[in-house]
Amino acid sequence: MNAPAKNTDQPIPRHRVLAKVNAAAAETYSDILTPDALLFLADLERRFGPQRKILLQNRQLQQERYDDGEMPTQPLETKHMRNSAWEVAPCPPALQDRRVEITGPVDRKMMINALNSGAKMFMADFEDASSPTFDNMMSGQMNMRDYARGNLSLKTDKKSYTLGEETATMLVRPRGWHLEEKHITVDGKPMSASLCDFGLHFFHNGKLLAEQEKGPFYYLPKMESYQEARLWNDVFNFSQAVLDIPNGTIKATVLIETLPAAFQMEEILYVLRNHITGLNCGRWDYIFSYIKTLRNHSQFVLPDRAQVGMDRAFLSAYATRLVEVCHKRRAHAMGGMAAQIPVKNNPEANEAAFEKVRKDKKHEASIGHDGTWVAHPDLVPVAMDIFDDIMPGKHQIHKKRQSARVTDEAMIAPHTGKITEAGVRTNIEVGIRYIAAWLCGRGAVPIHNLMEDAATAEISRAQIWQWLHHGASVEMEGGFRETLSKRLYDRLFAEEVSGLQSELGETDFDKGRFPEAAELFNATASGDDLPEFLTIPAYEILEK
CATH class of the missing domain: 3.20.20.360 (Malate synthase, domain 3)
Known part of the structure; x- marks a missing residue:
């Protein structure tokens, strides 16, 4: 097995093929892309x-x-x-x-x-x-x-x-x-x-x-x-x-x-x-x-x-x-x-x-x-x-400590609690906000006094998908319960997008890549299948 050349001034043999860089800014990073x-x-x-x-x-x-x-x-x-x-x-x-x-x-x-x-x-x-x-x-x-x-x-x-x-x-x-x-x-x-x-x-x-x-x-x-x-x-x-x-x-x-x-x-x-x-x-x-x-x-x-x-x-x-x-x-x-x-x-x-x-x-x-x-x-x-x-x-x-053995069953035991309208809305809003920032080149984003990263958007859209897929019962703001159907989700999604448009104004909403973020969130949260990672389709449009 041939080992790659070390970082010396010796010329690289012609039969060795380098990785190719396909980016307009490649020359800017010539000290790295040697x-x-x-x-x-x-x-x-x-x-x-x-x-x-x-x-x-x-x-x-x-x-x-x-x-x-x-x-x-x-x-x-x-x-x-x-x-x-x-x-x-x-x-x-x-x-x-x-x-x-x-x-x-x-x-x-x-x-x-x-x-x-x-x-x-x-x-x-x-x-x-x-x-x-x-x-x-x-x-x-x-x-x-x-x-x-x-x-x-x-x-x-x-x-x-x-x-x-x-x-x-x-x-x-x-x-x-x-x-x-x-x-x-x-x-x-x-x-x-x-x-x-x-x-x-x-x-x-x-x-x-x-x-x-x-x-x-x-x-x-x-x-x-x-x-x-x-x-x-x-x-x-x-x-x-x-x-x-x-x-x-x-x-x-x-x-x-x-x-x-x-x-x-x-x-x-x-x-x-x-x-x-x-x-x-x-x-x-x-x-x-x-x-x-x-x-x-x-x-x-x-x-x-x-x-x-x-x-x-x-x-x-x-x-x-x-x-x-x-x-x-x-x-x-x-x-x-x-x-x-x-x-x-x-x-x-x-x-x-x-x-x-x-x-x-x-x-x-x-x-x-x-x-x-x-x-x-x-x-x-x-x-x-x-x-x-x-x-x-x-x-x-x-340090020695006594604790009961953790069983495989305990490792998958779900949390109990409520699924609320506020929780659905938060997932939609925070997910869209984060994706928009990510498409604009920022990966660590303060949202509602929390520092969020890509996992935030992944949890947000995966929870929506899970609740839709299994017809989860949602506690609505009026005190009644309603199944999270596609129809209910579409209404809440439209209201959250409208709220972001009103807050930001049409120009900042568009410049901030919120339309693309909303479309991507919706596609990965409400489709028939749950995409493995949100960041893979997002990467395809990141630098367009």
């Missing part, structure tokens, strides 16, 4: 792209089995992994204390603010918190390159932004296996967005970060099986060999944000055991995956999103099992996102939001999590105080 980097991308795609496509086909086959009545369960063929004695490789010093992590897009200003926030870690997100325009993705890579070289700064007309003496450790989240990068092709076909994001970051920064003992560290999203995790492990092994970095230098944290993956947590840790430091409760995408996986079965219909909390039913079971599995294998168990953001000019509402965060983080720390996520710098000290109080050490991996 011939050697494009050669590395091409090698990644040729070696690992075919297996990625097979695994995506396997997802569809497995979903058909769920649709036919099979329930998620722990695989029989991996019982030996669950029953044998093993641990993940030791965690490097830079990742040992992860009590508060802040997340955000790869925008330069937001990156600097997040790194300076006082959080222990910053997850720079190429995925759900970023709209994947070519400029967003490539400028994000430029920011990563500058960070690794100590040059990450920004000057505006009003202010200068520079990194402080103490900054958070950075982890990078590439896009998921299901996504493609249409602007970079290999052999005439779009390459994997996962391999593109990882490949460019690792090729340009992997060795530098390793020398500084600051990485390279990654968050891996949206996986549905241990086989998908094993593919990442193969990518890591190959990439470290190419750049002559010691095997095991790359460290990853896997987001458990799909229902199938929650039944394979030990297997995911096992196949990545030389490269993994922990698992994370990706709660919002997990709710979406729960709806999508169990979509054909009326007994799993969920109430309004606001009533689907982490303290009960399938979410509580999943968080508890994640802690048990991680600590059994000496890995970090990371808590989920607090989506609240500060409420300006309303002290009472602001305090109420902060109190929700305190309650959420106290619950996570008490059941054994070693750290948690926040979406805004002002919430870093709020979460930090809770974890400092309950978890005085760097983590609580070795």
Whole structure:
């Protein structure tokens, strides 16, 4: 097997084919899209792209089995992994204390603010918190390159932004296996967005970060099986060999944000055991995956999103099992996102939001999590105080705790609660608002005092689909109940769209891409079939 050329000034042999860039702004990012980097991308795609496509086909086959009545369960063929004695490789010093992590897009200003926030870690997100325009993705890579070289700064007309003496450790989240990068092709076909994001970051920064003992560290999203995790492990092994970095230098944290993956947590840790430091409760995408996986079965219909909390039913079971599995294998168990953001000019509402965060983080720390996520710098000290109080050490991996075994039945137990007209309307309105912002190039969007990302729109349209598909009974504002028929949905949808038009005005409504967002939401929420991901059809019209 030929290894790709290293980043030297040597000419590339003519028989080696580079990945091709199909974007008008390609020259702007010439420092990132170098011939050697494009050669590395091409090698990644040729070696690992075919297996990625097979695994995506396997997802569809497995979903058909769920649709036919099979329930998620722990695989029989991996019982030996669950029953044998093993641990993940030791965690490097830079990742040992992860009590508060802040997340955000790869925008330069937001990156600097997040790194300076006082959080222990910053997850720079190429995925759900970023709209994947070519400029967003490539400028994000430029920011990563500058960070690794100590040059990450920004000057505006009003202010200068520079990194402080103490900054958070950075982890990078590439896009998921299901996504493609249409602007970079290999052999005439779009390459994997996962391999593109990882490949460019690792090729340009992997060795530098390793020398500084600051990485390279990654968050891996949206996986549905241990086989998908094993593919990442193969990518890591190959990439470290190419750049002559010691095997095991790359460290990853896997987001458990799909229902199938929650039944394979030990297997995911096992196949990545030389490269993994922990698992994370990706709660919002997990709710979406729960709806999508169990979509054909009326007994799993969920109430309004606001009533689907982490303290009960399938979410509580999943968080508890994640802690048990991680600590059994000496890995970090990371808590989920607090989506609240500060409420300006309303002290009472602001305090109420902060109190929700305190309650959420106290619950996570008490059941054994070693750290948690926040979406805004002002919430870093709020979460930090809770974890400092309950978890005085760097983590609580070795702390013994007694808890009942989490059963597979508990892992799929649905929340009980009401489906209300207000809940239907909120899903429609928030879903459209988010999609419109995403189509305009923004992936992290404040809506109604919550920081929303792509999972918001996915939950919103999936809940509408689930309620329509199963004829859910809705508590209407007049106190009576009504089945959510297509006719009722169409009326509520039209009223919410009309309300947005009135609020924004016709010009801003059109310029803000709300017509396209409304059409896309409606198509993915009310059709006969539930599309696997909203972001796939949205990506097709993103830069039109």
